Amino acid sequence: MSIFEIIRFAIRGLNSNKLRTTLTTMGIAIGVSSVIILLAFGNGSSKAVQAGIEKLGTNTITIQSNRGGFGGGRASASRSVSSKPLTVGDAVALSDPTTAPDIKQAAPVASANTTCTFGTNSSTPGTFNGTWPAWFEASNTSVSKGTYFTNDDVTEGRRVAVIGNTIVTDLFTGVNPIGQVMRCGGIPFTVIGITEKKGSNGFQDGDSLVVAPLTAVQRSLTGYNNLQSIVVQAKSAKVQDLAQTEINTIMDAQHKVKNVNNRDYRTLNQASLLATTSSSSSVLTVLLGMIAGISLLVGGIGITNIMLVTVVERTREIGIRKAIGAPKRAIMTQFLIEATILSLVGGLLGVVGGLIGSNFKIVGVQPIIIPSSVFLAFGVSVFIGLFFGSYPASRAASLRPIEALRYE
Amino acid sequence: MHPVIDVQGAVKQYGSGDAAIFALDGVDLRIDSGEYVAIMGPSGSGKSTLMNIMGALDNMTAGKYFLDGIEIDTLDENALAVVRGRKIGFIFQSFNLIARTTALANVELPLAYQGIKGKERRARAMAALKVVGLEDRVSHEPTELSGGQQQRVAVARALSTRPALLLADEPTGALDSKSTHDLLDLFDQINAAGRTVVVITHEDDVAARAKRIVRMRDGKIISDTVNKK
Structure with missing residues (x-):
């Protein structure tokens, strides 16, 4: 008895009750497609979060002073004798291509806490940075309207500013901000550019931003010798990682650090932030996958149920087949193949459904299919057919012909 | 030359102790090749139990059974399937064709289980259908055939494997008199061709066609006579 023959018997068996076959197949199809779609959704949402973080700047390492909490030099009371503040000299040293070949550029940042006004409007920027033009690229910030300030502006200490969208809406409703003079901490700054929208990274509004030449900010707002941070961009x-090492070498030399465990500066990089967020979003993906897996399991139990009903319903047929010489193996294989075809067809439909369903946005997140999830879901569905079909199949095969024939 | 059927001291017991019922209570029966035997008896006489045992569908509580020289009781499930497929052709009262399957496919089925393939299988099935006079109905499904035609498909299916024994259990029970007559003519013809035929029946006119009549009552054979036509 060839396997093709048995497959033909199995297909004939499935054909004889089309509605039931369709419903069972759908159970598996829904399970498989929900696994694919939900995993794609989880993957898509984690990619979206990562993209959001990348927008706020990648490849960048931020050096901060360890002399006291935030605010750098202002916490002068906690200043320890041995520690030095970050200096413009540090930034210049980090920009040296011979000692730091993997660093593209570095920019010192002086931060001010101040409120900007224009007419009667006022806005307190989340970030008010005095820096070098290199900062824009290092922090992945680009100007969409107007211009950047230049190294010349820095040298001359011109009071010009590039502002973010939040500041634009707060201060300049109905006015073209370019060329306007706003006052920040009483000091006039001419707006020369507006940054591209960055959005929020979940902690901070990336658009509540004012960036001005370092010298201008130091002269009028923060004073010298009070750098908040140095932003370094790796190539x-x-x-x-290489850039990180170079930073440590250069900074240790600049600051005469004797014990590397007791540095007077620290570094933060975006890569570690990305790693944290992606690990938390992979938890979400796993959770969604588990929920979908349960629906696949329910589909599998559906197959068992249907196959058990089928075996009972066809007891007499099994009896006839056995009476005319069907070996146990042939009966077993026939029912097993029926169950496998159900799950195979269901799995294929589920893959198609999953691929189609993943094209639609769910609550603003574009699902991104994980290719392995397609194979996994399909493989699991076929396995489910074999696993959940084997009990009814062995039950059918072990029916005694005399009892099966008597069954009405 | 060994007999086709050799049942020795067959006992079939249901239940135990005081509630024990003996469906067969020590039956000895020998049927030689080429015989045409009718087994008769009222319901409850044990004739169906005997038929199930002869057909290797059921096992005995005690006794021995040789079918075409093979001791059936010693066989495992797989060997039994082979014996049922090759040695016995069954014909049932309710035809027992596989539903939604053409006459030809039904006749091919036991050959398929024996592993006979393609052209040879088709040719043998067609030949068997020709013997029963249904060569023009091969692609009809059971529901498209009359009772008499269905039973003839069943006969063709039983003949297709060229069994040592044709075993019919009340084959005319669901047929009208015309179909009954046709079927019995067919049995005569099959037996005349040399095949052993055993018919279980409670109808006298069916038994009258056989060459030998075995009567049963309460699990025992009460008479075994040659039928003088």
Whole structure:
């Protein structure tokens, strides 16, 4: 008895009750497609979060002073004798291509806490940075309207500013901000550019931003010798670790650090932030996958149920087949194949449904299919057919012909 | 030359102790090749139990059974399937064709289970259908055939494997008199061709066609006579 023959018997068996076959197949199809779609959704949402973080700047390493909490030099009371503040000299040293070949550029940042006004409107920027033009690229910030300030502006200490969208809406409703003079902490700054929208990273509004030449900010707002941080851009994400090492070497030399465990500066990089967020979003993906897996399991139990009913219903047929010489194996294989075809067809439909369903946005998140999830879901569905079909099949095969024939 | 059927001291017991019922209570029966035997008896006489045992569908509580020289009781499930497929052709009262399956496919089925393939299988099935006079109904499904035609498909199915024994259990029970007559003519013809035929029946006119009549009552054979036509 060839396997094709048995497959033909199995298909004939499935054909004889089309509605039931369709419903069972749908159970598996829904399970498989929900696994694919939900995993794609989880993957898509984690990619979206990552993209949001990348927008706020990648390849960048931020150096901060360890002399006291935030606010840098202002916490002068906690200043320890041995520690030095970050200086413009540090930034210049970090920009040296011979000692730091993997660093593209570095920019010192002086931060001010101040409120800006224009007419009667006022806004307190989340970030008010005095820096170098290199900062824009290092922090992945680009100007969409107007211009950047230049190194010349820094040298001359011109009071010009590039502002974010939140500041634009707060201060300049109905006015073109370019060329307007706003006052920040009483000091006039001419707006020369507006940054591209960054959105929020969940902690901070990336658009509540004012960026001005370092010298201008230091002169009028923060004073000298009070750098908040130095933003360093590595040449690429790949050499970020090398860049980190170079930073430590240069900074240790600049600051005469004797014990590397007791540095007077610290570094933060975006890569570690990305790693944290992606691990939390992978928890979400796993959770969604588990929920979908349960529906796949329910589909599998549906197959068992249907196959058990089928075996009972066809007891007499099994009896006839046995009476005319069907070996146990043939009966077993026939029912097993029936169950496998159900799950195979269901799995294929589920994959198609999953691929189609993943094209639609769910609550604003574009699902991104994980290719392995397609194979996994399909493989699991076929396995489910074999596993959940084997009990009814062995029950059918072990029916005694005399009892099966008597069954009405 | 060994007999086709050799039942020795067959006992079939249901229940135990005081509630024990003996469906067969020590039956000895020998049927030689080429015989045409009718087994008769009222319901409850044990004739169906005997038929199930002869057909290797059921096992005995005690006794021995040789079918075409093979001791059936010693066989495992797989060997039994082979014996049922090759040695016995069954014909049932309710035809027992596989539903939604053409006459040809039904006749091919036991051959398929024996592993006979393609052209040979088709040719043998067609030949068997020709013997029963249904060569023009091969692609009809059971529901499209009359009772008499269905039973003839069942006969063709039983003949297709060229069994040592054709075993019919009340084959005319669901047929009208015309179909009954046709079927019995067919049995005569099959037996005349040399095949052993055993018919279980409670109808006298069916038994009258056989060459030998075995009568049963309460699990025992009460008479075993040659039928003088």
